[in-house]
Amino acid sequence: MNLTLILFLILAAVAVASAIGLLVSRNAVYAALFLVLNFATVAVFYLLLGAPFIALAQVTVYAGAIMVLFLFVIMLLGAEKLPRAVGLPWQRPLAIALAVILTGEAVFLLVQRLKIPVLLANPGPELNSTATLQSLASALFNQYLLPFEVTSVLLLVAMIGAIVMTKREKGEQG
């Protein structure tokens, strides 16, 4: 058995287990920490797939910035534990049944379409470690320049929106 395959299987088990942990943990802080673990394992998947830049961006942006924001809001609101509310009684079993059906469909498609396991291509010169970053940057700033600029506008709008929404009006209690 190959070392890469063993590493992949361990990482896959950790990723799925941390996703289940996110799903079942009662405390929102624990859920957030499970999600951080999941992001870290996915970052290692990205490294295995020959995308070191995306892996590091994953760690800094997702596991760093976004999850810190989440933990900050959870602790700000004191919302780590919600009182058990009476929801719809049939919602949970129905959701689980639908998820099982979706899993069955995914397994069916994977088995049906990819009967012969498709091996990943060897990284060409374009996808090889240090050259990756250069070709990624040149693609991002030439071919995809317009989407890149639109992204900056999107981030600006999100920032302004968040500030305007959470700003207290004068004299408002809270």
Added chain:
Amino acid sequence: MNVVPLSYYLGVSALMFILGALGVLIRRNPLVIFMSIELMLNAANLAFLAFSRSFNVLTGQIFVFFVMTVAAAEVAVGLALIVIIFRTKHNIDVDIMSSLKG
């Protein structure tokens, strides 16, 4: 070196996506629902990168980059919404947010 088949990556991605969807359906805490959405975006990113490697093109990586940016913007706005809902209702259970019901 490259012995992990594409279908394995797609399987992990599909499992993570399904768990995220299940989290959106069964959890009552909007913060956990948001985290489940992030999990689903992450699963999609993993599939993107697996295909990008499989077909030896860089476009998948660039798309993942954009997905990350959109996720960051979405989280900022969503968490701001949760904060103001908490400020007005003093509770963030999704079952309580039913003021728009006809």
